[in-house]
Amino acid sequence: MFPQKISALLVFMLATGFIGCASTPPNAIPIAQTANPAAEIEKTQKLINEARERQMDVLSPTNFTKAEQALNKAIDKKSSGKSNEDILEQISYSRTYLKQAADSTQLAIRQLPGIQDARRGAMIAGANEAYPRDWNRVGKELESVTKSIEKGNLSPSDKKSAAIIGEYRQLEIDAVTKRVLSQADNNLKAAEKDKAEKMAPRSYTAATMKYQNAAKIIAANPRNAMAINKASQDATRESLHLVEVMNKVKQGNTEDLVLQSEKQQRAISSLRKENNMNEAEMNEMARQQAELQRSQMLINQAANIRSQFKPSEAEVFTEKGRVTLRLKSLQFPPNQASLGRKNEALLERVNEAIETTGPARVIVEGHTDSTGNPNRNMTLSERRAKSVQDYLVANGAVTLANVEAVGLGSTKPVSDNKTATGRAQNRRIEIIIEPLSR
Incomplete structure (x- = not known):
């Protein structure tokens, strides 16, 4: 009715x-x-x-x-x-x-x-x-x-x-959303395509939350111009920051490094404005930031080199401002220093890995286990390091002027010499890469 x-x-x-x-x-x-x-x-x-x-x-x-x-x-x-x-x-x-x-x-x-x-x-x-x-x-x-x-x-x-x-x-809600959040939406979609959720999770989450907050405000009342304007500006600004972070991440940085660097820059800027930072303090903060960037560069280089080897072939890590490439599968005949053909494939990749870093200096360290005469072990380790040095120079990874071969015998074990497995791990070549200052 x-x-x-x-x-x-x-x-x-x-x-x-x-x-x-x-x-x-x-x-x-x-x-x-x-x-x-x-x-x-x-x-x-x-x-x-x-x-x-x-x-x-x-x-x-x-x-x-x-x-x-x-x-x-x-x-x-x-x-x-x-x-x-x-x-x-x-x-x-x-x-x-x-x-x-x-x-x-x-x-x-x-x-x-x-x-x-x-x-x-x-x-x-x-x-x-x-x-x-x-x-x-x-x-x-x-x-x-x-x-x-x-x-x-x-x-x-x-x-x-x-x-x-x-x-x-x-339709009103959709039209307002499209008008005020289109830039943020496009930035988020581009970042998602570049896998920002995995590569820059903190920045991606922050941008997503700002976008969702603005969308909720619009959905609640698409005519609340003041609140919508502020929320949409926040969302756009956060999405632009995500784009900046992703650009730096794609250049080889990590999100943590980018965010730390930004934090330090803000601190420097703030202190300068307040005139509370003297020259020594400014220099110290700049030094810390440079050290942080250098540390991240080393981490990136190590990750790049690590990706070229199987875990059974080599171990790659950073230590004391240098990248160390520990060759686990490089084998020498007993009491000999000749490389042999079976090591060529591994050494070719070692050569390529060093070339990509453009090092300032390379140190080739030879190591043995504790079996036998210590003096003979020292000499043998030096000869083996020299063989690898010669290979790298001959194949263009380094010049003779910036590579050094060092024999350390059994003085720096990485495992227990009481077991066969431990002794095998101690018989090794380590290549230490000192990067150029940047």
């Missing part, structure tokens, strides 16, 4: 002929034959413009269209020199259709509570331009319902009212 008030209005409109419009409206609003056609045309055009502002063109589309058509006929008749009677007749029809449109619009507003506000909000947000297909689709759904209302059929509006209003509300 319809509410009693709406039912009464509907019966009234059916009885007076305001629903189900004919080509010539019944009960046309009379206009005095002495009226000035030009003034009446101008007045009617103003009424139509006001009706469009009230969205009567979509809430009573048939009546509104006929009102416009009748006014256009009046204008054409005036231009053609027709009689004032003919012109005023069309103006009368136009105003009658406008009256019917106004009555039908009131019923539509009752049937679709909030439709004017929802549609106006979506339009102000620019949904008609941002999402033209969705805008037109929802517009057609609304037109179908309001045309049914004009004919006295309220059933479609009972079924579709909430859905149509909800779609306009969502």
Whole structure:
């Protein structure tokens, strides 16, 4: 059952002929034959413009269209020199259709509570331009319902009212989101493509949270301009920071190094502004930052070299500002220093790894286990280190001027000499790479 008030209005409109419009409206609003056609045309055009502002063109589309058509006929008749009677007749029809449109619009507003506000909000947000297909689709759904209302059929509006209003509300939210968060959204998508969630998780999380916060504020109230402006600026700024971090990470830095460096730069800048940092303190902070960057560079170099070897072939680590390449699978014949063909494949990759670092200096260390005469072990370890040194020089990884071969015998074991496994681990070559200062 319809509410009693709406039912009464509907019966009234059916009885007076305001629903189900004919080509010539019944009960046309009379206009005095002495009226000035030009003034009446101008007045009617103003009424139509006001009706469009009230969205009567979509809430009573048939009546509104006929009102416009009748006014256009009046204008054409005036231009053609027709009689004032003919012109005023069309103006009368136009105003009658406008009256019917106004009555039908009131019923539509009752049937679709909030439709004017929802549609106006979506339009102000620019949904008609941002999402033209969705805008037109929802517009057609609304037109179908309001045309049914004009004919006295309220059933479609009972079924579709909430859905149509909800779609306009969502279009407003989507349009505002697109307008204020598009840059942040694009930055996040680009970062996700570069695997930012894995490579820069802290920055990615911060940017994502700022974006989600702004989106929630918009969804809660897309017209809260002050809160939306602040939240969207925060989201955009955080997304730009993520892009900057990712650019540095892709150059070989870690996120931790980038963030630490930024923190130090902010601290230096802040202290400079406050004039509380003397030259010695500034130099010390700059030194710490340079040391941090150098440490990260070493870590990156070690990781790059490590990726070129299997764990059974070599161990790579950083120590005392240098990268150490411990060759685990390099084997010599007992009591000999000749490299042999079986070591060539490994040494070729060692040679390539050293070349990529562009070292300032390379030290080749030879080590033995504790079995046998210590002096002989020292000599043997030196000869083996010299063999590797010769190979690296011959193959271009280093020059003779920046490589040194050192024999350390059994003085620096890495495992227990009491077991066969431990002794095997102690018989090794270690290559220490000192990087260029940067």
